Amino acid sequence: xxxxRSEQKQKILLGIAKxxxxxxxxxxxxxxxxxxxxxLLQFDRTSILxxxxxxxxxxxxxxxxxxxxxxxxxxLIPVEGSAAGQAIRDGRPLYTPDLEAGxxxxxxxxxxxxxxxxxxVIPLFVQRRPIGTFNLASNKRNPFSEDDLDFxxxxxxxxxxxxxxxxxxxxxxxxxxxxxxxxxxxxEVMTRSxxxxxxxGESGAWKKVLRQVEMVAAxxxxxxxxxxxxxxxxxxxxxx
Numbered sequence: 201x202x203x204x205r206s207e208q209k210q211k212i213l214l215g216i217a218k219x220x221x222x223x224x225x226x227x228x229x230x231x232x233x234x235x236x237x238x239x240l241l242q243f244d245r246t247s248i249l250x251x252x253x254x255x256x257x258x259x260x261x262x263x264x265x266x267x268x269x270x271x272x273x274x275x276l277i278p279v280e281g282s283a284a285g286q287a288i289r290d291g292r293p294l295y296t297p298d299l300e301a302g303x304x305x306x307x308x309x310x311x312x313x314x315x316x317x318x319x320x321v322i323p324l325f326v327q328r329r330p331i332g333t334f335n336l337a338s339n340k341r342n343p344f345s346e347d348d349l350d351f352x353x354x355x356x357x358x359x360x361x362x363x364x365x366x367x368x369x370x371x372x373x374x375x376x377x378x379x380x381x382x383x384x385x386x387x388e389v390m391t392r393s394x395x396x397x398x399x400x401g402e403s404g405a406w407k408k409v410l411r412q413v414e415m416v417a418a419x420x421x422x423x424x425x426x427x428x429x430x431x432x433x434x435x436x437x438x439x440x
Contacts, residue, residue, distance in 0.1 A: 205240065205347075208239070208240050209240065209351045211236075212236045212237065212240065212355070213354060213355065213358065215232065215236050216229070216232065216233055216236065216355065216358045216359075216362075217358055219232040219233075219362075220358060220361055220362045220365065224365050224366055224369040225366070226248070226261065226262060226362055226363060226365075226366035227262060229362045229366075230248065230262040230264070230362075233246075233355075233359070234246060234264050237336075241336065241343070241344065241348060242338050242340055242343040242344075243336040243337060243338050243343070244315075244316065244337060244338050244339045245263070245264060245265060245268070245314075245316065245336075245337045246263070246264050246334075246335060246336045246337070247260055247261075247262060247263035247264070247271075247334075247335045248260070248261045248262040248263070248324075248332060248333070248334055248335070248359065248363065249261065249277065249284050249332045249333045249335065250331065250332040250363070251279070251288075251330060251331055251332050255279060255330070256278065256279055256280075257276050257277065257278060257279065258276070258277040258278075258279060258282070258284050258285070258332060258333070259276060259277075260272070260273050260274075260275060261332070261363070268314070269314065270310040270311070270313055270314040271307060271310045271311070271314070277306060277307065278306060281305060281306045282305055282306035282307055283296065283305040283306070283307050283308070283319065283321050284307070284321050284332075284333045284335070285306075286305065286321075287321040287322065287323045287333055288323045288330045288332075288333065290323075291323060291325075291330075292323070292353075293320055293321065293322045293323070293349055293352065293353055293356075294320070294321045295318075295319075295320045295321075295344060295349055296308075296318060296319050296320070297318050297341060297342035297343075297344075298317065298318060298341045298342065299311055299312055299316065299317055299318060299319065300312070300317070307319075311337060315339050316337045316338065316339060317338065317339055317340060317341045318337065318338050318340065318341050318342060318343055318344075319335065319336065319337040319338070320335070320336050320337075320344055320349065320352060321333050321334075321335050322334045322335070322352050322353060322355075322356040323356070324356055324359060324360040324363060325360055326360055326361075326363075326364045331360065331363060331364065331367075332363065334352070334355070334356050334359045336352070409436065413436060413439055413440055416440060417439070417440045423437075423440060425437055
């Protein structure tokens with residue numbers, strides 16, 4: 201039986217590694233993780249928490265089941281005084297085999313109300329920097345063995361890679377979308393910008409201004425435009 205479980209764990213590690221290298225979608229990796237862990241470990245809920253707000257708050261990035269009355273997707277967990285925060289500070293898994301025994305932490309009251317009796321929190325690190333936690337919880341007391349905890353620590357290394365890859369991809373996508381928006385806005389400004397032929401005037405002073413616009417527009421010189429309100433400073437700036 202022990203050999204069989206060891207082989208199962210190796211298959212899970214290989215399966216998660218394959219999933220990580222095949223997609224940057226953390227939700228897809230998380231679904232694969234949950235499906236492959238269920239036959240091996242006794243758990244009723246699992247989640248990935250991410251550090252945010254100068255590492256003072258943890259937010260849910262992925263969770264199963266997705267619909268929860270307690271500690272749901274929009275819940276915020278403080279680093280100070282929480283099991284997740286303690287696991288991150290200690291740099292090692294925090295296993296609580298019986299939530300009704302010992303000193304309660306921030307999440308414990310919510311978990312007990314949800315029928316949870318035990319939990320394990322594994323910190324996630326990228327290049328020794330904490331980024332969040334991977335969490336499992338069970339309706340049963342003491343469902344995880346020492347071997348299970350060792351296995352979950354190995355698994356957390358792969359989860360860390362998946363989270364880091366997903367975050368990097370998300371940041372690149374956000375930057376790309378922002379650049380696209382700025383490009384659209386710039387094109388709109390260029391479309392609205394007046395041409396010199398549209399700036400009509402017959403006075404000598406006005407013609408002198410237009411000649412100056414033509415001179416500086418072809419250079420990268422900085423231009424200071426002075427004039428009272430309503431004299432067309434913005435039009436001249438757009439034309440340049």
